Amino acid sequence: MSPPRVLIYLLRRDLRLADNPIFNEISKTFQQSQHPYTHLLPIYIFAAQQIEVSGFLSADSDRSPFPEARSNVAGFWRCGPHRAKFLAESVWDLKRSLHNTGNGLEIRVGLAGQVIQEILTAYKKQSVEVVAVWMTNEEGVEEKREERNVKEAAEGAGTEFKLWTDEKYYVDDRDIPFRDPAHLPDVFTSFRKQIEPLRESPRRVLPPLSKLPPLPPSIPSQSPPFTIPSTLEDIITKLHKPLDPNLGLSNPPTSPTGATSAHPFHGGETTGQERIRHLVTSGNMSTYKDTRNRMLGLDFSTKLSAWLALGCVTARQIHQYLLNFEEGKTDLGKGVQGYGKGENKGTSAVRFELLWRDYFRLTTRKFGSRLFQISGLKNDTSSSWSYPQKDKEIQRKVTRFMEGTTGTGLIDASMKELFCTGYTSNRARQNVASFLAKHLGIDWRVGAEWYESLLVDYDLSSNWGNWNYVAGVGNDPRETRVFNPVKQANDYDPQGEYIKTWVVELRSLDDPRIVFQPWKMDDATKAVLKVAGQDFVEHPLKRIEYHVGRNAGRGGGRAGGKGGKAGGSRGGAGAGGGYHGRGRGDRPRGQSRKGKLDHANDFIDD
Numbered sequence: 001m002s003p004p005r006v007l008i009y010l011l012r013r014d015l016r017l018a019d020n021p022i023f024n025e026i027s028k029t030f031q032q033s034q035h036p037y038t039h040l041l042p043i044y045i046f047a048a049q050q051i052e053v054s055g056f057l058s059a060d061s062d063r064s065p066f067p068e069a070r071s072n073v074a075g076f077w078r079c080g081p082h083r084a085k086f087l088a089e090s091v092w093d094l095k096r097s098l099h100n101t102g103n104g105l106e107i108r109v110g111l112a113g114q115v116i117q118e119i120l121t122a123y124k125k126q127s128v129e130v131v132a133v134w135m136t137n138e139e140g141v142e143e144k145r146e147e148r149n150v151k152e153a154a155e156g157a158g159t160e161f162k163l164w165t166d167e168k169y170y171v172d173d174r175d176i177p178f179r180d181p182a183h184l185p186d187v188f189t190s191f192r193k194q195i196e197p198l199r200e201s202p203r204r205v206l207p208p209l210s211k212l213p214p215l216p217p218s219i220p221s222q223s224p225p226f227t228i229p230s231t232l233e234d235i236i237t238k239l240h241k242p243l244d245p246n247l248g249l250s251n252p253p254t255s256p257t258g259a260t261s262a263h264p265f266h267g268g269e270t271t272g273q274e275r276i277r278h279l280v281t282s283g284n285m286s287t288y289k290d291t292r293n294r295m296l297g298l299d300f301s302t303k304l305s306a307w308l309a310l311g312c313v314t315a316r317q318i319h320q321y322l323l324n325f326e327e328g329k330t331d332l333g334k335g336v337q338g339y340g341k342g343e344n345k346g347t348s349a350v351r352f353e354l355l356w357r358d359y360f361r362l363t364t365r366k367f368g369s370r371l372f373q374i375s376g377l378k379n380d381t382s383s384s385w386s387y388p389q390k391d392k393e394i395q396r397k398v399t400r401f402m403e404g405t406t407g408t409g410l411i412d413a414s415m416k417e418l419f420c421t422g423y424t425s426n427r428a429r430q431n432v433a434s435f436l437a438k439h440l441g442i443d444w445r446v447g448a449e450w451y452e453s454l455l456v457d458y459d460l461s462s463n464w465g466n467w468n469y470v471a472g473v474g475n476d477p478r479e480t481r482v483f484n485p486v487k488q489a490n491d492y493d494p495q496g497e498y499i500k501t502w503v504v505e506l507r508s509l510d511d512p513r514i515v516f517q518p519w520k521m522d523d524a525t526k527a528v529l530k531v532a533g534q535d536f537v538e539h540p541l542k543r544i545e546y547h548v549g550r551n552a553g554r555g556g557g558r559a560g561g562k563g564g565k566a567g568g569s570r571g572g573a574g575a576g577g578g579y580h581g582r583g584r585g586d587r588p589r590g591q592s593r594k595g596k597l598d599h600a601n602d603f604i605d606d
């Protein structure tokens, strides 16, 4: 038998078998009679700079050689519990799938360059030839450094290195109409127009894999002081171990009875594929345009973001499912509204949003480290942001923001939901980001870092790009845009159902206007609700000037008594006479005294 020739594939955010350019190539070449390599070693590394790995220490007395994986500005854990779990599940799902193909996946912790170097050194000692190290590229300063480090490690050992373009985006890199990232338009609409028609833009998904080479006969083990456990449950436990469950908050939100997660999903390619199929067969792809701005429930939006972020599914796979449905090419979705009838407004809107994701990724490529600077992509040094590090009062505000006790209902509900579940809707995210940056004037990066820590779907470009955008230092052409979270709650949560789900103290209120701004409740109501003395009713961080008119909520929100009666007491629609007339709050839609309000139904768009 000829000696093994090993190919190492370092997996990153490409955690899938299907539509994966590297696995596709490996499978193709393995069919040939002359194999360029005899064995394949897929490796996933929990990257110590981004995920705290001290939970993997072999003994309690061991010390991690790596600094804690905390964020730059506010010092939060960079990968909080929700994403850590989803990521571990995704890695494990791939391990299982690879195992079923006769291969497998090795899990390591550390810094990618070092881990690869150690493996190459160990193989050298055993006289095992490693023919190449392959990995896919990512945007981002750290990600690029990681690529350079792995390249150096490989080439230093005399091994070929190849950086592949992952094909997980909607428009393939080869089809973007410019090569130089500097040519990316600074306004999304201009970019979109270069790409349209969107339905024609994606490439076809890659063919299914046949066979993959086996794992090498010997595999160097994880270097001390770490040990990799052998079950998914243990991996999740180790990832969670260093994280204080309260994440540093003295009054962390707790999941209220009856509040269910909008994102109860497990990570991995298998569940990602199931989710896409569910969206097609339930008709939710077709109704997406009408439901996407909702905030409660499983299916108002696709919830595909976390799978997309880790590359468990690709945007063009989603597109392919949509095409098949629109053209009636498979039975999936047969009988559902829109089946076989071409693109509809729902499927078109999904494509539109997937292009936003591409756009933010290209923005990272264009602007590099400016994405993380307070002056943002615009290099705007004119705003004076408050820095929590320098001021106890600002720190207190940030804590209340994170705990969801600001006194603005929509913001508080979203922050509590985020903490408890790792997810909150796009509508809520826009309001939260605008509230922190524009209403509180606090360093927006603190919010971006809190999201990085907590979001199950955290994605470098989508997160930092959106925060830049909403904070007014990114590529939103409407510079002065400010979201009014009271108006937004009235428009998108007219009965206050979403807010009441997460701000449990408000559940018995029947006046949505008080739910939107609980600090407006009268003393009697505070007493009934047992909230007297609490910050969110006594000391709102912001008293936002917006009065909900008599027809509260387009969906028929009820206007209760001025004091916001609790639990079935007096105060039905219109009772008490609060909020009559066209006062300041009844300005034409989309306008406020200070800056411009967003337009009610807009996408994050042109």
Ligand SMILES: Cc1cc2nc3c(=O)[nH]c(=O)nc-3n(C[C@H](O)[C@H](O)[C@H](O)COP(=O)(O)OP(=O)(O)OC[C@H]3O[C@@H](n4cnc5c(N)ncnc54)[C@H](O)[C@@H]3O)c2cc1C
Residues within 6 Å of the ligand: 292, 301, 302, 303, 304, 305, 306, 308, 309, 350, 353, 354, 356, 357, 360, 424, 425, 426, 427, 429, 430, 433, 451, 455, 457, 458, 459, 460, 462, 463, 464, 466, 467, 470, 604
């Ligand atoms: C302040 C802020 C931070 C955000 N951080 C992230 C993040 O870390 N990761 C992330 O994936 N998205 C982020 N988004 C974008 C968006 O909120 C989420 O993609 C979306 O809410 C995820 O839910 P969904 O999959 O149901 O989205 P859907 O509404 O079903 O959209 C379909 C897909 O399109 C993409 N998409 C939709 N809206 C956007 C957008 N505005 N920007 C980029 N891609 C988009 C996502 O991949 C999403 O899965 C952020 C938005 C804001 C305002």
